[in-house]
Amino acid sequence: MAKIIRIHEHGEPSVLRVETAEVAEPGPGEVKIRQEAVGVNFFDTMLRDGRVNGPLPMVLGSEGSGVVEAVGPGVADIHVGERVAYFASMGAYASERLIDASSLVALPQDISNEQAAAFLAKGLTAWMGLRALHDIAPGEVVLVAGASGNVGSILSRWAMALGATVIGVAGSRGKLDKVRAGAHHAFHSQDPEALTKIRAVAPEGVDVVFDFVGHGTAELTAAAVRSGGKIVAIGAASGQLQTDALEVTRRGIEVVSGGVQDHVNTATVGEASGQLFQAMRDGLFHDLRVSRYAFTDVSRAHADVAARRLTGLPVLRV
Template identity: 45%
Template sequence: MNQRVRIYQQGTPAALQYETFTLEDPARGQVSIRQEAIGVNYVDTMFRDGTFPVQLPFTVGVEAAGVVEAVGYEVDHLKVGDRVGYFFALGSYAERRVIDASSLIKLPNDISSEQAAGLLSKGLTAWALVKQVHRIRAGETIVVQGASGGVGTLLARWTKSIGATVIATVGSAEKKRIVESWGFDKVLRSDDPNLAERIQSANGGAGVDVVYDLVGQLTLDASIHALRDGGTLVHVGNASGAATPDTVLLASRGIQYIQPSTPQFVNSQNQNMAASEVFERFREGALGPLELTRYRLDEAARAHQAIAARKHTGSILLIP
C-alpha cells in the first residue's frame, strides 16, 4: 500500500488528508514512479484553498522527482530504473504515482532527486521569466518583489548573473539580513510604506526597467509607481493576496503588464532544453546554493502553513 495527500473539500491546510491507496498499473504512454522528493509550490495552496476549482477528491501537488518502477506500452524513451522529474503534473503528493511519460524529464547523474524537486518548477519559472517573458539584458535595473522565496531567489540570482542591477524586496528583518548576504545591489522591506520611493532612490532617483512582482496585494501599487514610463510589470504571484492593477494608469504611462504562467512558455517540446539550461546554471553557481526545507509527506499541512506565513526562504520539499 502507498500513501498520498488528498483533499475532499477545498479549504485551509487542515483539509489536507493523509491516506492509504492502491496504485494502478500504467496504461499506454504512462509510467509509474517511486517519488523520492516532492516540491511544494505556492500554486499547491491555490488548488487546496479554492482559488482554482478542482474535481474532488483531489491529490494535491504538481512537482516531484524519483525513479521509474514500471513502464506502460508505447513508451520508448524511458525504462525501469531511470531517474526522472517533472514540473507541472497534478497529483504529486504521493509516495508513488502513475504519470504520462511525456511529462517527465530525465535527470542528470549529478542532480539529486531533492535538487530536482527544489529546482524544476521554480527554476523553469525563472527560466521563462528571464528568457521568454522579458529577455533580461545586462545593464537593466530590475526589482524582484519577494526575493527570498523559491522562485524569487532563483530569479534574482539569475538576473544578477546576466549583469542586471537587482533590487530585492523581502518581508521581514530576518529575511533582509539573509538576502543582503547574497550580493544584490539593494535589499528593501516589502512592507515599507514608502517602498516605491525607496526603490527609485536605490536607482539614483529614476524609475526601474522591470518589476517582477511575486507578492501581489502588498506590493503591486508600489511596483507600478517604482517603474519608469514604458517599463515592464511582470505579475508572477500573489503571496500576500490577489491584486489587480489600475489598467488605465498602466496605459497612460505606457507600462507593459504581463501576467504569465510557466506552462505558457515551457511544454513537452522545450522542457528538456529548458531544464538542461536550469541545471547548467545551477552547476555554474549562478543560482547560488539551493536552500531546502524538508517536511515528511504526512506533514503537508505544516508545509502549507509555512507558505501562508511567508516565513521560509528557498524551496520546500515533502519527503515520502
C-alpha cells in the same frame, strides 16, 4: 499499495489525510514512477484551503521526482530504472503514481532527486520570467517584488548572474536579510520611503519589475517602473495585480503574465531545464537550502508554508 495524501474538504492543514491506494499499470503514453521527493508550493496551500477551486477529493502537488518502475505502450524514450522529474502534473503527493510520459524531464547524474523536487518547478518559473516573458539583458535594472519568496529568491540570483542590477523588495523588515543575500539592494514594501530609495538607485525607474505579490505591491510596482518599461506579473500571493490601464497606456508600460505550462513546453523544456541545471552546477543558488519533511508530516509542511516559517525550499521525503 502506494501512500497518497488527499483532501476531502477544504480547510486547515489538518484536512490533509495520508491514505493508501493501488496504482495501476501504465496505459498508452504513461509511466509509473516510484517517487523519492515531492515539492511543496504555496499554490498547494491555496488549493487546500479553497482559495483556488478544485474538484474534491483531490491529491495535491504538481512537482516531484523518482525512478521509473514501468512504461506503457508507445513510450520509447523513457526506460525502467531511469531517474526523472516533473514540474506541472497534479497528483504529486504520492509514493507511487502514473504520469504522462510527456510531462517528464530526465535527470542528469549530478542533479539529485531532492534537488529536482526542490528546484525544478520554481527554477523553471524563474526561467520563464527571465527568458520567455522578458529576455533579460546585461545592464538592466530590475525590481523583484516578493524577492524573499522561493521563486523570487531564485530569479533574483539568476538575474544577477546574467548581469542585471537587482533591487529586491520584501514584504517586511524581518525578511530583508534574506533578500540582501540575493540582490544588490534590498527594501521592504512597508517602508514609506521605499519608492524614494528605489528611485535613488534608478532615477528614471527600473527597466522591468518581476512581481510575485500582485495586489499588495501594485502601487509600488507601477511607480517604480520607468516609462516604456515592463511589468512581469508572475505570482499573486496577495491577489491579482491590478494596474491603472489608462496610466499604463499613457506611459507606454508593457504588462505581461503567464503560467509556466504556457512557456515551458515540449519545444522549450529541454533548453529551460538545461539552463536551470547549469545554473545549479555553477552555484548560483548555493545558499538556498532545502527544508525536508517526512512524507507523513505534510500538515506541518503546509503550516510552515502558510506561516512563512520556511528556512528553505520545502520537500517531502517519500
